[in-house]
Amino acid sequence: MPSKRKPYNDRAGYVASFRSGANGGWVVIYKAEEQGIDVDGCRYAVVCETHGTLCGSTSQKDARVLMKSVEFCEACESYPRNL
């Protein structure tokens, strides 16, 4: 797999990113507290950078599943994807 640029990896609390959103948009996992995101006390926040939607996750494993499925973002879910 070719290496990809990681445009968000210098942000506070950055954990991981994946181009799983609509049109290859970035979806990024942050440590919620370090990024200053409030997701009901969840340790991790998964953010669709394209649409500004997010959801919380208590474990990094679950956060990665959400990052790849992007099921929390309705705009991405309703967008035809060809990944």
Ligand SMILES: [Zn+2]
């Ligand atoms: Zn989205």
